[in-house]
Amino acid sequence: MIKAWFGQHLFVLFQSLKRLMSAPVTSLLSILVMGIAFSLPAGIYTLMENLHAFSGQTGTTPQMSLFLKQNSNQLDIDKVRQLLEANEQVLRFEFVSKDKALRQIQQNSGLSDVMRSMTHNPLPDAFTVDMRDTNVEVFDQLRETMQAWPEVEYVQFDSAWTKRLNALLTFGRVIALLLFALLSVAIVAVMFNTIRLQILTKQDEIEVSKLIGATDSFIRRPFLYFGAIQGLASGVTAWLIIALALQMMNDELRALASLYSMDLHLKHLSNADSISLLLFATWLGWLGARISVASHLWQIEPK
Amino acid sequence: MIQFKHVSKRFPDGYFALNNIDLNIAAGEMVYVTGHSGAGKSTLLKLIAAIERPTAGSISISGQNIAQLKPGIVPFLRRKIGFVFQDHKLLFDRNVFDNVLLPLQISGFDNRVVASRVRAALDKVGLLKKEKVMPITLSGGERQRLCIARAVVHRPSILIADEPTGNLDIAYARDIMAMFYAFHQVGVTVLIATHDVALLEDTRHRILSLQQGKLAA
Numbered sequence: 420m421i422k423a424w425f426g427q428h429l430f431v432l433f434q435s436l437k438r439l440m441s442a443p444v445t446s447l448l449s450i451l452v453m454g455i456a457f458s459l460p461a462g463i464y465t466l467m468e469n470l471h472a473f474s475g476q477t478g479t480t481p482q483m484s485l486f487l488k489q490n491s492n493q494l495d496i497d498k499v500r501q502l503l504e505a506n507e508q509v510l511r512f513e514f515v516s517k518d519k520a521l522r523q524i525q526q527n528s529g530l531s532d533v534m535r536s537m538t539h540n541p542l543p544d545a546f547t548v549d550m551r552d553t554n555v556e557v558f559d560q561l562r563e564t565m566q567a568w569p570e571v572e573y574v575q576f577d578s579a580w581t582k583r584l585n586a587l588l589t590f591g592r593v594i595a596l597l598l599f600a601l602l603s604v605a606i607v608a609v610m611f612n613t614i615r616l617q618i619l620t621k622q623d624e625i626e627v628s629k630l631i632g633a634t635d636s637f638i639r640r641p642f643l644y645f646g647a648i649q650g651l652a653s654g655v656t657a658w659l660i661i662a663l664a665l666q667m668m669n670d671e672l673r674a675l676a677s678l679y680s681m682d683l684h685l686k687h688l689s690n691a692d693s694i695s696l697l698l699f700a701t702w703l704g705w706l707g708a709r710i711s712v713a714s715h716l717w718q719i720e721p722k
Numbered sequence: 723m724i725q726f727k728h729v730s731k732r733f734p735d736g737y738f739a740l741n742n743i744d745l746n747i748a749a750g751e752m753v754y755v756t757g758h759s760g761a762g763k764s765t766l767l768k769l770i771a772a773i774e775r776p777t778a779g780s781i782s783i784s785g786q787n788i789a790q791l792k793p794g795i796v797p798f799l800r801r802k803i804g805f806v807f808q809d810h811k812l813l814f815d816r817n818v819f820d821n822v823l824l825p826l827q828i829s830g831f832d833n834r835v836v837a838s839r840v841r842a843a844l845d846k847v848g849l850l851k852k853e854k855v856m857p858i859t860l861s862g863g864e865r866q867r868l869c870i871a872r873a874v875v876h877r878p879s880i881l882i883a884d885e886p887t888g889n890l891d892i893a894y895a896r897d898i899m900a901m902f903y904a905f906h907q908v909g910v911t912v913l914i915a916t917h918d919v920a921l922l923e924d925t926r927h928r929i930l931s932l933q934q935g936k937l938a939a
């Protein structure tokens with residue numbers, strides 16, 4: 420029973436594929452159109468994901484520096500340490516004593532002579548703090564909290580470019596989402612029309628099938644499969660277009676990155692995102708077919 | 723098996739194609755429906771397969787009232803019936819074999835038995851050698867036999883034929899009638915509409931005669 424049911428579906432799947440192959444140029448063209456339409460938002464999304472990952476890589480998972488007051492003693496330092504340990508937003512922190520800071524500057528900068536000539540260390544004790552969250556609002560809030568601690572002189576946190584990057588990421592995602600929504604409608608419309616034309620050419624078959632006992636779902640099935648297959652194919656096309664574009668961009672980036680001795684390369688969508696893309700494309704194709712079938716099949720009533 | 727009670731069919735233009743029909747057809751019976759063109763023969767046959775719905779009265783098939791059948795159930799009624807359509811309704815985009823295959827696909831037959839079923843049906847109507855041929859190349863009589871093969875391939879308990887001898891010469895027509903008789907002999911309920919009275923001269927079977935939508939005694 421189940422085997423028969425499965426066999427029947429497999430058969431319809433096969434029939435739908437045959438139908439796709441029977442008009443290869445038309446099928447390829449509409450798959451290409453739908454694939455290109457899909458590759459735009461999916462491509463933007465991919466770039467945003469890369470930008471996001473890149474911003475994390477360069478340490479924009481931001482650090483702040485907590486400078487303590489000049490006259491702070493070990494007691495003050497321990498108190499701040501406890502406060503940091505207790506704060507959930509803090510991922511990790513490191514204490515940088517003023518002596519250590521001085522030594523670092525003396526080693527690294529051209530100012531070492533000037534520094535060495537100083538009779539006392541002008542630098543404050545400091546903590547560097549890594550944040551758990553990448554959200555700008557959380558930073559700002561945390562900075563205010565820390566700024567209010569009496570032992571703290573100044574909290575330094577260059578949020579400007581993180582803010583800008585975050586704004587850009589948000590903007591890019593909104594654009595991608597908007598394009599997804601618009602182009603999804605376009606894809607459903609393309610599918611609607613494709614199926615409408617198919618129904619027109621299959622009018623005789625549909626009428627005869629109804630006359631000899633076909634259920635509506637039997638008649639609908641091949642069209643729905645067709646829509647889903649074409650949707651899936653256009654999702655795959657979009658994925659391949661993005662892969663190709665990334666390949667080309669990565670070739671350029673490699674030259675650039677070697678100048679700065681950095682590892683810069685763009686990654687494709689994650690496995691989960693890729694599967695989501697393909698499922699979504701399949702669903703859209705199916706949906707377009709479903710709407711088309713619902714609005715056209717009832718018009719073909721046997722007489 | 724097939725029962726009409728006060729059945730009328732009035733088309734939207736107001737014309738009564740059938741007017742207060744009462745009839746009873748037993749299981750396994752063979753019945754002819756005759757009458758001039760326009761008498762209502764096709765309408766009567768279509769009512770049985772729920773292709774048309776009566777405007778008054780009730781029709782029952784094996785105890786099932788089909789006048790009030792829900793649209794979702796209609797396909798399952800039609801699968802019990804083999805219908806030879808007056809206008810053939812063959813599909814010209816596929817060969818003889820695939821035309822006969824269609825009812826089996828629709829009923830969801832197991833793929834391993836369909837081929838032998840199709841060939842058995844084609845053999846009964848003498849078209850076994852033409853299974854790969856496209857219907858467009860068949861003669862009128864061959865097309866008629868193809869219709870019969872398609873109507874019987876799923877082994878229905880009721881076989882309905884609307885003018886199956888349409889434009890065929892008398893010898894060919896008798897051949898076709900002999901086929902229907904063979905189905906009747908294996909227990910199928912057979913209904914045949916024809917305006918060709920000459921064909922029925924020596925029949926032993928019941929003849930329902932329609933005149934302007936009414937059954938004549």
Ligand SMILES: Nc1ncnc2c1ncn2[C@@H]1O[C@H](COP(=O)(O)OP(=O)(O)O)[C@@H](O)[C@H]1O
Binds near residue numbers: 758759760763
């Ligand atoms: N869909 C329809 N709408 C209006 N009148 C119809 C329709 N179908 C058939 N008729 C009329 O009903 C009458 C009976 O038709 P039909 O059953 O086809 O007769 P027969 O098959 O005996 O020649 C005819 O007069 C025909 O014109």
Ligand SMILES: [Mg+2]
Binds near residue numbers: 808885
């Ligand atoms: Mg007729």
